[in-house]
Amino acid sequence: MSIRARLLIILAGLILIPLWYIPFWSISMTAPQYPEGIGMYISINDIQGHNRHDLQSINTLNHYIGMKEIHKEEIPELRIIPWIVKAMIAFALIVGLTGNQKLLISWVVLFIVLSLAGIADYWWWGYDYGHNLDPRAPIKVPGMSYQPPLIGTKQLLNIRASSFPYWGSAFLALSFGFATASAWLNKSAARPQN
Amino acid sequence: MTKLLTLKNIVVVTAVAVGAALLLTGCPSGQGNLLDRGDAAQKTYVAPGEYDEFYAFFSGGYSGQLSVWGLPSGRMFKNIPVFSQDPETGYGYYEESKPLLETSYGFIPWDDSHHPHLSQTEGVADGRWIFINANNTPRIARIDLEVFETVEVLELPNTGGNHASSFVTTNTEYIVGATRFSIPYETDLDVPIDSYSENFNGAFSLIKIDENTGEMSLDFQIIVPPYNYDLARPGKGPSADWIFFTTYNTEEAHTLLEINASAYDKDYVAALNWRKAAEYVRDGRATMIDAEYYHNYYDKSQGMAVSQIKDQVLLLDPKDAPGILYFMPTPKSPHGVDVDPTGEYLVAGGKLATVIPVHSFSRMIDAIENERFIDEVDGIPVLDYDATIVGEVENPGLGPLHTEFDGNGYAYTSVYISSEIVKWSLETFEVVDRIDAYYSIGHLMIPGGDTVNPYGKYMVGLTKTAKDRYLPTGPKQNHPAQLYDISGDRMQLLLDFPTIGEPHYAQAISRDKIMPNARRIYELSDNNNPYAIKRVADARVEREGDVVRVYMANIRSHFRPDNIEGIKLGDTVYFHLTNLEQEWDVVHGFAIKGMNTAEVLLAPGQTKTLKWTPTRTGIYPFYCTAFCSALHQEMQGYVRVSAADSDVELTWRTGDL
Numbered sequence A: 001m002s003i004r005a006r007l008l009i010i011l012a013g014l015i016l017i018p019l020w021y022i023p024f025w026s027i028s029m030t031a032p033q034y035p036e037g038i039g040m041y042i043s044i045n046d047i048q049g050h051n052r053h054d055l056q057s058i059n060t061l062n063h064y065i066g067m068k069e070i071h072k073e074e075i076p077e078l079r080i081i082p083w084i085v086k087a088m089i090a091f092a093l094i095v096g097l098t099g100n101q102k103l104l105i106s107w108v109v110l111f112i113v114l115s116l117a118g119i120a121d122y123w124w125w126g127y128d129y130g131h132n133l134d135p136r137a138p139i140k141v142p143g144m145s146y147q148p149p150l151i152g153t154k155q156l157l158n159i160r161a162s163s164f165p166y167w168g169s170a171f172l173a174l175s176f177g178f179a180t181a182s183a184w185l186n187k188s189a190a191r192p193q194n
Numbered sequence B: 001m002t003k004l005l006t007l008k009n010i011v012v013v014t015a016v017a018v019g020a021a022l023l024l025t026g027c028p029s030g031q032g033n034l035l036d037r038g039d040a041a042q043k044t045y046v047a048p049g050e051y052d053e054f055y056a057f058f059s060g061g062y063s064g065q066l067s068v069w070g071l072p073s074g075r076m077f078k079n080i081p082v083f084s085q086d087p088e089t090g091y092g093y094y095e096e097s098k099p100l101l102e103t104s105y106g107f108i109p110w111d112d113s114h115h116p117h118l119s120q121t122e123g124v125a126d127g128r129w130i131f132i133n134a135n136n137t138p139r140i141a142r143i144d145l146e147v148f149e150t151v152e153v154l155e156l157p158n159t160g161g162n163h164a165s166s167f168v169t170t171n172t173e174y175i176v177g178a179t180r181f182s183i184p185y186e187t188d189l190d191v192p193i194d195s196y197s198e199n200f201n202g203a204f205s206l207i208k209i210d211e212n213t214g215e216m217s218l219d220f221q222i223i224v225p226p227y228n229y230d231l232a233r234p235g236k237g238p239s240a241d242w243i244f245f246t247t248y249n250t251e252e253a254h255t256l257l258e259i260n261a262s263a264y265d266k267d268y269v270a271a272l273n274w275r276k277a278a279e280y281v282r283d284g285r286a287t288m289i290d291a292e293y294y295h296n297y298y299d300k301s302q303g304m305a306v307s308q309i310k311d312q313v314l315l316l317d318p319k320d321a322p323g324i325l326y327f328m329p330t331p332k333s334p335h336g337v338d339v340d341p342t343g344e345y346l347v348a349g350g351k352l353a354t355v356i357p358v359h360s361f362s363r364m365i366d367a368i369e370n371e372r373f374i375d376e377v378d379g380i381p382v383l384d385y386d387a388t389i390v391g392e393v394e395n396p397g398l399g400p401l402h403t404e405f406d407g408n409g410y411a412y413t414s415v416y417i418s419s420e421i422v423k424w425s426l427e428t429f430e431v432v433d434r435i436d437a438y439y440s441i442g443h444l445m446i447p448g449g450d451t452v453n454p455y456g457k458y459m460v461g462l463t464k465t466a467k468d469r470y471l472p473t474g475p476k477q478n479h480p481a482q483l484y485d486i487s488g489d490r491m492q493l494l495l496d497f498p499t500i501g502e503p504h505y506a507q508a509i510s511r512d513k514i515m516p517n518a519r520r521i522y523e524l525s526d527n528n529n530p531y532a533i534k535r536v537a538d539a540r541v542e543r544e545g546d547v548v549r550v551y552m553a554n555i556r557s558h559f560r561p562d563n564i565e566g567i568k569l570g571d572t573v574y575f576h577l578t579n580l581e582q583e584w585d586v587v588h589g590f591a592i593k594g595m596n597t598a599e600v601l602l603a604p605g606q607t608k609t610l611k612w613t614p615t616r617t618g619i620y621p622f623y624c625t626a627f628c629s630a631l632h633q634e635m636q637g638y639v640r641v642s643a644a645d646s647d648v649e650l651t652w653r654t655g656d657l
């Protein structure tokens, strides 16, 4: 691996560090009673309201339709994912230091697999929240479930919910971009010798 | 086709009719007609969802409250209880607020609030606090403009009607109070009324304001002759160290003042150098005298209001403090004394005078330096009228009262008897315009019109009787207000709307000074009420002998606990209610059958306590009085009250069927 390729994969690892500080996803909701909107940011290790008390408001609203309350302490992913990201950073540093091409390819493949798994998990989390409703909920609309959209906007009763990537996702994309660039450099460096 | 023709016909006929009307009435010019009215609607139209340009605060008069309005729309936003109990919010009924209404005369659940005044920085209203006086049992209150609630009330001793109040100096160093009715000093002095001149005195009160917290303290009082002190205004710019007061009844009458206090041609405007007076007090020239009064205050994080009982006050006698106080003869029983934006002109509203006298501050200083004194009263020099007067506005109408300024060289004076506002030039002292008021105007107010920087755009007239102006509402009707456009050469009436209570004076301020600081919730984490609960899980009921304390959570859409048994006759029950919501404007209420005080409303994050002494056994439903949510009607519960000797155990629950 060239110095440049090694630097790129190290960069791909290090650029994941902002994920501890910058949310990668945002869910926003507006309703007639919420003209300014409420919502939450999702980071690899945290869920926060757009404003200080939004999570409490979301939980209060959700209890009418029997959704479980969202408490970050009760979401195991917020404890697990930081370790996975740490592992990916460490792995990237190892790839960069050893210059092992095979490891580099594994890193990229692992990144893709983990991203897909993350999206699947997020979908499942949303499905569970939206479908697994308390049967004693005061508001029951036959056939209605409240799964937020994976990505995009959806009208759920009086609430218009939007789910979109947030700035943290840009670092994920950059990381993936640097890693594939590193792999591509190796490939084109290898070609003339063939 | 026929339809179109018909429509067209209608348009033509209407146009002809309007044309004919114009011909008959003459072309509308200047004031009052078709074109003007259309224009007025446009000028006051604030589209749904848009914001008014100004916050206005109208005193409530005998309602003891302060109402909040938008200008130019004339929409009322809120009525803030200040000196009066308010069954709507529970103010003055719930335990936390009750100390605010304590006085040396006991718990006083009402008053007559006259003159709101916004705190100032460098002579301009800053929107931090608004102060208002109680005229009956003499007090001053402070309203915090982050939360729009009364947070402090200070009683004034040696004062018989705190009317010349609550005006702030240009950097809110002091608020002034003064007695309208002179009374004997000291507590409970029992003397014959006709020993008035001998035993009665006036008092000026200088109330110091903490520049960070706004907290008031009575720094000192000044003993003055037994006149009636009517209104006051601190100076500004060159006159910022001075406060001007009007006097009437310099005749010292104590009966039938209507006649006896109207005898003299001139009374006085008193000029007090407050900075010099404060220095004398610091130098030990004042004496400490006995005086009982209450200082009640509340902190912003919604703990409990507390009452502090004071028993002494520093009193400064002008005889011991030369150079602090002068009298300027002024015709005749003057009501208002108002200082123009430059601080040079002192305009008195001689309510029985035929002119509006204007004193000059710089001429007053010259007269003092050159000792142009014509008399002396109790050590207070009386200045020569000709030495201080700089103009007399002729033909001002009958009964001029109060004056505000537009910052463009004009003054506007309310005139009670002839029911009009006159606009006059500060250069020529001549009336340049006049407009009717509906009817019998008291104060008028221009946003910033009492500061160094008026917004000369609108003017509000506060009138005393509505008569035929609105749909009739019985023999006693609400007091009106009128909004005028004063941006042009001629005043234009824009709006005429009923108010609440009896607004005496008003204040207005640009929304930019208040909107950004207006709070949306009380942070639960800052709630330091000892009876607050911060989590639903802390809801509980505790018995301490005959006292039962219910720590109750309010959150959409239930109370916790909502079934309580084991209360007995003879118990005193305290409902400590906390609204656990942390969302703007999600308000809960509480009321229980047979409650002989009031309901309460709880803002998000707020804790309030209602005391309840059941008098009959039985089942008492309670419920949320605020339409808080879709399941508001379900927000209810029951209390069971048993006989004194019953052995029903104290239990409580929520949700377990």
Ligand SMILES: [Cu+2]
Pocket (backbone or CB within 6 Å): B556, B557, B587, B588, B589, B624, B625, B626, B627, B628, B629, B632, B635
């Ligand atoms: Cu409620």
